[in-house]
Amino acid sequence: xxxxxxxxWPMVALLLPVFAIILGPFLWLVTSSLKTEAEIGRGDPxxxxxxxxxxxxxxxxxxxxxxxxxxxxxxxxxxxxxxxxIVCAPAGYALAKIRFAGREWTFxxxxxxxxxxxxxxxxxxxxxxxNLGLINSMAGVVLAQVANGIxxxxxxxxxxxxxxxxxxxxxxxxxxxxxxxxLTRVFLPLSQPAIxxxxxxxxxxxxxxxxxxxxxxxxxxxxxxxxxxVRFASTYSTDFRLVFSGTVIxxxxxxxxxxxxxxxxxxxxxxxxxKG
Amino acid sequence: MTRLTTTAxxxxxxxxxxxxxxxxxGARDGFGAAFVLMLPAIALYALFSLTPILLTIWISFTxxxxxxxxxxxxxxxxxxxxxxxxxxxxxxxxTFLWLFYHVVLAGGLGLALALAIGRLSRTRVFFRTAFxxxxxxSLAVVxxxxxxxxxxxxxxxxxxxxQWGLAGWAKGWLSDPLLVLFxxxxxxxxxGFGLYMLLFIAGLQNIDGTLYEAAEIDGAxxxxxxxxxxxxxxxxxxTFVLSLAMINGLKGFATVxxxxxxxxxxxxxxxxxxxxxxxxxxxxxxxxAVLCILMxxxxxxxxxxxxxxxxxxxx
Numbered sequence: 001x002x003x004x005x006x007x008x009w010p011m012v013a014l015l016l017p018v019f020a021i022i023l024g025p026f027l028w029l030v031t032s033s034l035k036t037e038a039e040i041g042r043g044d045p046x047x048x049x050x051x052x053x054x055x056x057x058x059x060x061x062x063x064x065x066x067x068x069x070x071x072x073x074x075x076x077x078x079x080x081x082x083x084x085x086i087v088c089a090p091a092g093y094a095l096a097k098i099r100f101a102g103r104e105w106t107f108x109x110x111x112x113x114x115x116x117x118x119x120x121x122x123x124x125x126x127x128x129x130x131n132l133g134l135i136n137s138m139a140g141v142v143l144a145q146v147a148n149g150i151x152x153x154x155x156x157x158x159x160x161x162x163x164x165x166x167x168x169x170x171x172x173x174x175x176x177x178x179x180x181x182x183l184t185r186v187f188l189p190l191s192q193p194a195i196x197x198x199x200x201x202x203x204x205x206x207x208x209x210x211x212x213x214x215x216x217x218x219x220x221x222x223x224x225x226x227x228x229x230v231r232f233a234s235t236y237s238t239d240f241r242l243v244f245s246g247t248v249i250x251x252x253x254x255x256x257x258x259x260x261x262x263x264x265x266x267x268x269x270x271x272x273x274x275k276g
Numbered sequence: 277m278t279r280l281t282t283t284a285x286x287x288x289x290x291x292x293x294x295x296x297x298x299x300x301x302g303a304r305d306g307f308g309a310a311f312v313l314m315l316p317a318i319a320l321y322a323l324f325s326l327t328p329i330l331l332t333i334w335i336s337f338t339x340x341x342x343x344x345x346x347x348x349x350x351x352x353x354x355x356x357x358x359x360x361x362x363x364x365x366x367x368x369x370x371t372f373l374w375l376f377y378h379v380v381l382a383g384g385l386g387l388a389l390a391l392a393i394g395r396l397s398r399t400r401v402f403f404r405t406a407f408x409x410x411x412x413x414s415l416a417v418v419x420x421x422x423x424x425x426x427x428x429x430x431x432x433x434x435x436x437x438x439q440w441g442l443a444g445w446a447k448g449w450l451s452d453p454l455l456v457l458f459x460x461x462x463x464x465x466x467x468g469f470g471l472y473m474l475l476f477i478a479g480l481q482n483i484d485g486t487l488y489e490a491a492e493i494d495g496a497x498x499x500x501x502x503x504x505x506x507x508x509x510x511x512x513x514x515t516f517v518l519s520l521a522m523i524n525g526l527k528g529f530a531t532v533x534x535x536x537x538x539x540x541x542x543x544x545x546x547x548x549x550x551x552x553x554x555x556x557x558x559x560x561x562x563x564x565a566v567l568c569i570l571m572x573x574x575x576x577x578x579x580x581x582x583x584x585x586x587x588x589x590x591x
Contacts, residue, residue: 008396015392015403022407022466025425028432043435091317098313100306106314113325115579117527119548120568123555124331125324127343147324150317179309208414210530215556226416230534233420240430247420251413258412262405270478273471274516 026251033057033244040240056245063236064246068221069228070253072138073207076224079142080206081199084153087146088198089191092157093183097169107158114151118211126215136218144212149205153198159275160194161187197272200265207254225250329572336565347561354562363542363550364567370457371547375525377458381465383521386472387514391506393473394480404477411470419534422463426450426535450536453543460544464531468524472517479513480506511589519582526575547571 028045033056035049061067094100095107118125125144126135134140164187172182188195213224220231229250236242258265311318336354340347358364393403413421425432426449434446449459487505496504529548532538538545538553545553547567554564 008398011392011396012399018389019403019406023409025421025432025466026409028425029421040430043430044439045432045435046439087316087320090313094310094313098306098310100310102307103310109326110317110321113321113329115576116325116329116572117523117548117575119527119529119551120572120575121325121328121332122551123335123561123564123568124328126555127331128323128327130343143320144324147320150321150325154317179313183313204412208412208416210414210416210533214533226414226530229420230416233423240424243420243424247417247424250417254412255409258409259405262401266404266408266474269471270474273475273520274478274513 029244029248033241033248035241037239037241040244053241056241057249060232060242060246060249063242064228064232064249065220066225066228066246066249069223069225072223072228073225075138076141076145076213077203077206079138080145080149081203083142083146084149084202085195085198088150088153088157089188089195090180090183091150092154093161093179093187095154096158096161097164097166097182097187098179110151110154112151113148114155118148122211122215129216135216136222138217138222141213141216141224144216145206145209148212149202153202156198156272156275157191157194160191164190193268193271196264197268197275200268201272204254204269332565332568332572335561336569338562340561340565342559342561350562354566357563358566358570361563363545366542367545367547367550368570370545371526374457374461374528374546375522377461378465378468378525378528379518379521381461382468383472383517385465385469386517387476387510389469390473390476390480391502394477404474407473408470410467413467415464415467415528415530416534418463418467419460419531422460422466422531423450423535425463426459451540453540456536456540456544457546460531460535461528463535464528467531468521472521475513475517475520476510479510483509512586515582515586515589519578522578523575526571526578 031048032040032045034052034054036051036053039047039049091110095103095110129135129140129144132140134143168186168190169182172186177185208226209224210226210230213227217223217227220228223231229246232246233243236246335347337349337351338347339350339353389403389407393400393407396403410418424430426434428434428446428448428451431449433449437443437446447455450456483506487509488501491501491505527548528546529552532544532546532549533552536544538549547570551564551567551571554560554567
């Protein structure tokens with residue numbers, strides 16, 4: 001870029017108040033979470049805590065059972081991410097690289113699902129899960145979330161595979177490889193960008209999902225983090241120190257993970273969203 | 277491209293025999309191999325997406341009064357009841373208002389920040405990372421956070437206003453029926469704008485730098501460059517973000533559910549929260565299914581309209 005850039009500081013000065021407003025809620029939550037209940041009750045949001053009350057975190061962690069909530073959420077994310085890749089990669093390959101009658105028709109049938117919101121099919125979805133004995137089970141949530149993510153994942157993998165030159169698969173085919181071998185040995189090693197995009201998007205949306213877990217996971221011991229926090233916050237709604245520290249426990253791990261992997265994360269998310 | 281693979285392709289006839297045999301093999305096993313590879317996707321999708329879509333249509337024509345209950349065909353009864361329901365139409369109106377707020381607040385902020393950050397070099401990654409942070413938080417958790425921010429006595433907003441001597445501006449952000457939908461939407465949009473910002477930044481990077489140079493040679497000022505180069509260059513991303521924001525707005529549920537549960541007195545009830553109420557509390561599945569269909573039709577309309585618009589613009 002040879003283009004002359006104007007000085008940077010006026011824009012930075014302009015952005016700083018915006019920065020304060022947008023990140024203010026985080027800062028307020030973290031400082032309040034380290035106050036005593038009496039300090040919070042004084043109603044001065046800019047005052048710092050006299051003494052850092054780390055005890056709030058220990059109390060919230062124990063009372064809210066955040067250990068098991070985080071565990072459940074991790075199982076949920078792992079299940080969805082792994083299954084989504086296993087299901088979407090072969091299907092995306094088939095729709096991109098195998099010629100068969102009715103291919104377009106199949107593709108559009110899948111894409112149709114991309115437009116239907118999950119809330120709009122929730123009644124029979126609940127009934128189907130119930131009939132399969134999957135209500136109140138993590139397996140039920142995982143299967144429904146994977147199915148819900150199939151149109152997007154398949155679309156993403158297909159558009160990536162379409163960009164892979166046919167010569168590669170034809171060469172492997174001459175060597176006697178079948179489609180499954182071509183997929184796992186030729187295509188998947190090449191598809192790291194698409195795989196990480198799909199991984200990031202499905203992990204984030206699963207970790208943050210609320211509607212399906214709300215409907216399916218009934219007993220507190222099975223619930224995921226967002227669901228557990230909402231229950232915790234309404235049970236202890238007058239115990240601000242607990243609600244604040246519980247909330248920080250909920251969002252801090254993801255924020256740290258994001259800051260550590262920021263460049264890759266942004267790349268994957270943007271590319272995935274633009275392709276999808 | 278779908279081709280009838282059994283008919284001979286002229287290219288095949290000219291190809292050496294070995295290639296011809298290979299192509300013919302590929303054509304023969306094409307459907308079988310494709311089907312096997314797609315089977316897990318087809319099975320899950322059919323069971324947990326397509327079947328529920330079809331069943332929703334069926335339920336809308338029955339008098340189903342709850343899960344695992346007997347339901348009979350009642351024709352268009354539920355549709356007639358929907359037209360007379362006192363909550364559906366105002367909820368639908370609020371859903372449109374909610375969509376509009378989200379597009380303006382989250383889409384507008386995303387665009388403005390992308391334009392502001394796009395010019396930076398040394399601090400760009402810092403601001404991009406910082407402004408994206410709210411998007412990492414689950415909307416349900418955002419609901420918990422903002423319910424506390426809006427708390428009339430201990431919340432960030434009212435206590436800050438009091439500290440600054442602006443106690444008169446303090447409000448019941450979630451209890452005032454005229455304010456509540458907007459207040460909750462601010463929380464949702466705070467979470468939503470980061471993704472739109474990233475998409476706009478990606479769009480900015482795709483604009484040909486020589487266009488700016490040409491504009492500079494023509495003596496264009498910053499505003500003229502923005503208007504004549506940047507914004508037209510972003511138009512494709514803009515239509516995409518617009519459709520994404522509308523669909524996200526339509527699906528909005530968690531913040532409302534957590535912060536107000538549709539209240540006070542239905543003042544923040546939108547289509548999704550009403551579906552949830554009808555399906556899981558009132559157990560009026562027939563009426564809920566009508567609303568589900570209405571919601572699907574809205575989603576399909578938005579998607580199709582934007583795809584057509586994009587196709588027309590790019591042709």
